[in-house]
Amino acid sequence: MSGEAPTKDVEEGRALAPKFDADGLITCVATDVWTGEVLMVAHMNAEALQRSIETGEAWYYSRSRQALWKKGESSGHVQRVREMRIDCDQDAIWIKVEQQGAGACHTGRKSCFYRAVPLKVTGVVTLEFRDAEKTFDPQAVYDKPS
Amino acid sequence: MSGEAPTKDVEEGRALAPKFDADGLITCVATDVWTGEVLMVAHMNAEALQRSIETGEAWYYSRSRQALWKKGESSGHVQRVREMRIDCDQDAIWIKVEQQGAGACHTGRKSCFYRAVPLKVTGVVTLEFRDAEKTFDPQAVYDKPS
Numbered sequence: 001m002s003g004e005a006p007t008k009d010v011e012e013g014r015a016l017a018p019k020f021d022a023d024g025l026i027t028c029v030a031t032d033v034w035t036g037e038v039l040m041v042a043h044m045n046a047e048a049l050q051r052s053i054e055t056g057e058a059w060y061y062s063r064s065r066q067a068l069w070k071k072g073e074s075s076g077h078v079q080r081v082r083e084m085r086i087d088c089d090q091d092a093i094w095i096k097v098e099q100q101g102a103g104a105c106h107t108g109r110k111s112c113f114y115r116a117v118p119l120k121v122t123g124v125v126t127l128e129f130r131d132a133e134k135t136f137d138p139q140a141v142y143d144k145p146s
Numbered sequence: 147m148s149g150e151a152p153t154k155d156v157e158e159g160r161a162l163a164p165k166f167d168a169d170g171l172i173t174c175v176a177t178d179v180w181t182g183e184v185l186m187v188a189h190m191n192a193e194a195l196q197r198s199i200e201t202g203e204a205w206y207y208s209r210s211r212q213a214l215w216k217k218g219e220s221s222g223h224v225q226r227v228r229e230m231r232i233d234c235d236q237d238a239i240w241i242k243v244e245q246q247g248a249g250a251c252h253t254g255r256k257s258c259f260y261r262a263v264p265l266k267v268t269g270v271v272t273l274e275f276r277d278a279e280k281t282f283d284p285q286a287v288y289d290k291p292s
Contacts, residue, residue, distance in 0.1 A: 011253055016263060016271040029175050029184055036182020038175055038231075041238035056265045085184075085259035086273065088251055092187035094259045105234055107157055113231035113240045117162060119202045125162040127232065 011088045018049060019091040025061060026093055030104065032111075033082045033096040037131075039104035040112045044093060056081050058095060075141045077101035102136035110135050157234045164195060165237040171207060172239055176250065178257075179228045179242040183277075185250040186258045190239060202227050204243060221287045223247035248282035256281050 005017050018026050025043040032039055044052065048059040048068055058071040058079035072078030079097035086093055103110040114132035117125060151163050164172050171189040178185055190198065194205040194214055204217040204225035218224030225243035232239055249256040260278035263271060 014261075014273045014275075016273055027173055027187055029187060031177075031182065031184065036177065038177065038184075038240045041173055041175060041233060041240075053263060053265060053271060054268055081265055084263040084265060085276070086261055086263055087187060087258040088253050088255075088260070089258075092258075093263075094184045094187075107234050109234075112233040112235075112238075114234070115160075115232055117199060117230040117232055117239075119199060119227055119230060122200055125199060127160045127162055129160075130231070 007089075010090050016086070017090050018046070018086065018093075019089060020046065021091070023063075025063070026091060028058075028060065028093040028095060030058060030079060030095050030097050033098055037111055038113055039079075039097065039099060039110070049093070052081060052095070053084065058097060071104075072100060075101060075106075077104065077141075079104070106138055106142065108134040108136050108138040108141075153235075156236050162232070163236050164192070164232065164239075165235060166192065167237075169209075171209070172237060174204075174206065174239040174241060176204060176225060176241050176243050179244055183257055184259055185225075185243065185245060185256070195239070198227060198241070199230065204241060217250075218246060221247060221252075223250065223287075225250070252284055252288065254280040254282050254284040254287075 010017055020026050024045050028044050029041050030039045042060040043063060045061040048061045051059040058081055060069045060071060062069045078100040081095045081097055083096040105112040109132060114129060115127040116130045117127060156163055166172050170191050174190050175187050176185045188206040189209060191207040194207045197205040204227055206215045206217060208215045224246040227241045227243055229242040251258040260275060261273040262276045263273060
């Protein structure tokens with residue numbers, strides 16, 4: 001906990017007081033508003049959060065590219081935010097989105113979570129592909145000639 | 147991206163290769179297996195992930211307490227993991243859980259995400275309590291005499 005606001009205010013108050021981490025980021029979970037499926041987990045900085053609130057479309061911050069990033073700016077696969085929630089200690093955001101286009105994942109799938117981890121096993125873990133069919137061709141979507 | 151494994155292997159392979167952050171943690175989203183509601187976002191270290199896989203119950207790592215933590219060890223509100231997924235770049239886990247007891251949130255609610263952030267507003271943001279009724283008394287659950 002940082003010393004910015006008393007815990008009770010953060011947890012039971014009506015003021016938005018997002019707790020960004022040392023890199024200025026907050027975790028964001030995007031779920032499909034219709035199915036409840038988790039589409040992706042990404043990060044927002046203060047500006048991405050503000051733009052998402054103001055526009056009702058999902059903006060993120062790319063840690064690898066170190067840049068503000070509107071979801072769908074390359075692919076057209078915009079996320080319309082139908083509802084945004086914040087958690088008890090205000091260090092995580094949940095958005096329920098209408099995913100435009102064929103999917104959220106850069107690999108060409110609807111969700112980034114297309115592999116299951118088997119449970120109640122010990123030793124080597126082998127992932128199982130699940131809901132993993134490709135819904136679009138990522139090369140055609142992301143590698144468009146400019 | 148770290149240089150541990152080629153991107154294609156991480157994204158399209160069957161080997162579990164979780165990408166822990168600089169603190170040795172991976173983000174975990176827990177959803178209610180029946181409703182799809184996001185219950186909480188927390189972190190696992192390698193041991194918490196391994197124990198969750200081996201036991202089928204959710205273990206986390208508490209950053210504030212710097213300790214491995216079995217969900218429900220104080221409250222009895224254990225999470226039975228019905229399915230575990232990992233995302234494309236293997237830096238986030240999604241578990242679908244049967245939440246035992248009255249709720250997942252230490253504030254006494256089913257989900258940690260009991261406040262909505264209004265959308266398409268500029269300026270001061272006032273949170274709205276939503277699905278925020280308390281389902282248990284956290285003092286009675288967490289402050290039990292030992």
